[in-house]
Amino acid sequence: MSDWQKILRDGSIDTLEKLADKFGRDVIDVEALKPAFDNFQMRITPAALNQIREVGDPMWNQYVPTVQELDVVDGVIDSLDEDADSPVPNITHRYPDRVLFLVSPVCASYCRFCTRRRKVGDPEKIPLNQYDSAFEYIRQHPEVRDVILSGGDPMMLSDRRIEYILQNLRAIPHVEIIRLGSRITSHLPERITPEFCDMVQKYHPIYMNTHFNHPSELTEASRAALDRLSRAGVVLGCQTVLLKGVNDSPEVMMKLMHELLKARVRPYYIYMADQVAGGEHFRTQVQKGLEIVKALRGWTSGLAVPHFVIDAPGGGGKVPLLPEYVEEITDDEVIFRNYEGKRFTYKQPKTASPACPTEPAAEPDIVPIEIAASKGRATRKRKSANG
Numbered sequence: 496m497s498d499w500q501k502i503l504r505d506g507s508i509d510t511l512e513k514l515a516d517k518f519g520r521d522v523i524d525v526e527a528l529k530p531a532f533d534n535f536q537m538r539i540t541p542a543a544l545n546q547i548r549e550v551g552d553p554m555w556n557q558y559v560p561t562v563q564e565l566d567v568v569d570g571v572i573d574s575l576d577e578d579a580d581s582p583v584p585n586i587t588h589r590y591p592d593r594v595l596f597l598v599s600p601v602c603a604s605y606c607r608f609c610t611r612r613r614k615v616g617d618p619e620k621i622p623l624n625q626y627d628s629a630f631e632y633i634r635q636h637p638e639v640r641d642v643i644l645s646g647g648d649p650m651m652l653s654d655r656r657i658e659y660i661l662q663n664l665r666a667i668p669h670v671e672i673i674r675l676g677s678r679i680t681s682h683l684p685e686r687i688t689p690e691f692c693d694m695v696q697k698y699h700p701i702y703m704n705t706h707f708n709h710p711s712e713l714t715e716a717s718r719a720a721l722d723r724l725s726r727a728g729v730v731l732g733c734q735t736v737l738l739k740g741v742n743d744s745p746e747v748m749m750k751l752m753h754e755l756l757k758a759r760v761r762p763y764y765i766y767m768a769d770q771v772a773g774g775e776h777f778r779t780q781v782q783k784g785l786e787i788v789k790a791l792r793g794w795t796s797g798l799a800v801p802h803f804v805i806d807a808p809g810g811g812g813k814v815p816l817l818p819e820y821v822e823e824i825t826d827d828e829v830i831f832r833n834y835e836g837k838r839f840t841y842k843q844p845k846t847a848s849p850a851c852p853t854e855p856a857a858e859p860d861i862v863p864i865e866i867a868a869s870k871g872r873a874t875r876k877r878k879s880a881n882g
Contacts, residue, residue, distance in 0.1 A: 497653075499685040503603060506541040514539075514559065522550055523559075531560040535612045535773060536605060540682045543604045546711055553709045553741040556777075557606055563776040564607065570772030572613050576810035583632045584625040589812055592640050593672075596629055597621045598660055599646035603682035608738060608774040610806075615647050623656075630663050633670065641672040643704075650679035654691050661698040673698065676734070678706040681713075684720035692727035702730045705760055708742050710750045713758060721758045732763035735801065737784050738777045739768075745790030752791065752799035762801035770808050781805070781816065789818040793834025 496504075508514050511532055515523035539558045546554040580589045587595040600614070600621035614620040633639050642664055649657065664670050679686045695701055703724060707713060724731060733755050735742070742748055752762045765787070768778045788803045804813040822838070823830040829841045 497688070499683055499688070502541060502685055503683060507538050507604075508544060509536070509538040511537070511560075517544075518550065527562055528560050531562060531564040531773075534564065535560075535607070535609070536616045538603070538605050540604045542684060542714070542716060543682050546714065548711075551740075553738075553747075554711065556740045557608070557708065557738070558604055560607060561776070564773045566775065567772045568775055569770065570775045571770055571808065572772050574610060574769045574771040574808055575806055576808075577611075580810055583628040584622060585629045586632050588632075588636070588639075589810060592638055593643065594633065594636075594639050594641075595643050595645055596633075596660075597646050598626070598644050598649050599623075599651045601646070601651050602648045603651060603679055603686070606678070608736060608768055608771070608777040610769045610771050610774075611647075612771065612773055621647055626660070626663075630667075633664070634667050637669045640669055641674070642670055643674045643676055645676040648677050648679055648682075649675050650677040650683075650686050654688075654694055657691075658694055658698075661695070661701075665698050672700060672702065674702040674704060676704045676706075680705050680717050680720045680724070681707055684714075684716040687720035687723050689723070692723050692729075695729060696727050699728055700730065701728070702732065704763060705731060705733045706735070707733055707751060707755060707760075708735055708738060709747065710754045713751075713754045718758050721760060725759045731758075731760040733760050733801075734764045734766065735762070736766045736768055736777075737779055737787070739779050740777070743779050743783055743787075745787050748787045749791060749795060749799070752795070752801070756796070756798055762799060764813070765801050765803045767803075767805045769806060785816060785818050788816075789834070792818070 508517060511523065511525045511528055514537070515525055537558070537560055543554065543558055547558075548554070577587045577589075577595075580587050582588055585597045587597070589595070597614075598621075600616065600618045600623070602615060605612075605616065609615055633642065644660065649660075652660075661673065664673055705721070707717075721731060735748075735751065737743060737748075742751065748765070755762055765784065767781060767784055768774060770778070784803050788800070791800045802813075803816050805816060806813050820833070821829065821831045825843070827843055829843065830838065831841070832838050
C-alpha cells in the first residue's frame with residue numbers, strides 16, 4: 496500500500512460518528528444527518544480537515560453534510576443530462592472534438608455540491624472493468640482529439656492503472672490532448688509522488704484541471720504538489736465553482752485567482768453551481784457571478800480572469816457569460832464602457848465602393864504586390880528572349 500493510500504485510509508473521516516467525535520455531538524446530530532449521508536457518502540481527508548478553521552466556514556460548508564441537502568426544489572439528479580450523451584459506458588460525448596472519460600468512481604474527499612453525486616462513490620455506476628468499450632469508441636471516432644479523464648477523481652487510481660489508460664490513449668493517432676480533472680492537489684497532495692511525475696512525462700502533452708474554491712486551500716503542501724506537477728511538464732489550470740458561503744465575494748475570488756497564478760496554475764473557469772438535487776443551497780444568483788467577473792476584469796491581470804460559465808441544464812454545454820460592456824453597435828461604430836464605467840467609441844472600418852477601387856498609398860519602402868509580380872514576369876521574359 497502506498498503512503499498516500501495509508502493516509503487516505505487511516506486519517507480520513509468517513510462516518511458521521513467520527514465527525515461527531517471530532518467536532519462534538521452538540522454540533523453534529525448523527526440521526527438528523529443520516530439521510531443526507533445515506534444519499535451521498537462522506538469522506539474528508541486530513542488535508543481537507545486541516546483547512547477547516549471553525550464550524551460554518553468555507554471549508555466546513557464544502558465537506559460536512561447538512562439537512563439542507565434533503566430540500567429539493569428544482570434540483571435535478573442528472574442536471575447536465577450526461578447520461579443521454581453516453582454512447583457506451585464511461586463515455587460522455589457532448590462536444591464535437593472531445594469526450595469525457597469516467598475512469599474512477601471515487602474521490603479522496605466528497606464535495607457536498609458534487610454534480611455527479613448520483614454516480615460518485617458507486618463502482619457499479621462508474622465501472623472499472625468497462626474501459627475496453629470506451630477505448631474502442633474513441634478509436635472509431637477520429638474527430639475526437641481531446642480526452643478528459645474524470646470520475647470521481649482519476650488520481651485515485653494507481654500509477655499502474657493510470658499509465659495503462661495513458662498508453663491506450665496515446666496509441667490512438669487522432670488523440671492529441673489528454674486532460675486529468677482532479678481535486679487531489681487540494682484533498683490529498685501526497686498523491687503527487689515523484690514516481691507519478693516520472694511516469695506522466697512519457698505521455699505529454701498532459702493537462703490537469705485542478706479544482707480550488709478558496710484561497711486557504713492553497714496550502715504549503717498543495718503548492719508543493721502543484722510545483723512537482725509543473726516541473727514534470729503538466730500544464731495546470733483551475734476550475735472553480737461559485738458557491739454561496741464559500742467564495743461568493745469579489746475579494747475572496749480575486750485572492751484565489753492571484754494565489755493560483757503564484758502557484759503556476761492558470762484560472763480557467765468559474766462555474767455557476769449546477770442545478771443538481773442535493774446541492775441547491777450552494778447556488779447564488781447569476782448576477783453575483785457577473786458582479787465578481789466585473790470586479791476582476793480590468794482591475795487585475797487578464798491572466799487572473801477565468802471564463803464565467805453556466806453549464807446549461809439538460810446538456811446544452813458550457814455557455815460563457817460577461818457583464819454588459821457594449822451599449823450600441825451600428826455599421827459605423829461601437830459604443831461601449833470600460834471596466835471603470837467610462838464610455839468609448841470604436842469606429843467600424845469603412846468599406847470601399849466596388850465601383851470606385853482606390854489605389855494604395857505609395858510608401859517609399861513598400862513595393863505593391865501587383866508591380867512586383869509584373870516586374871518578375873517581365874524579367875523572366877527578357878531572360879527567355881536572351882537565352
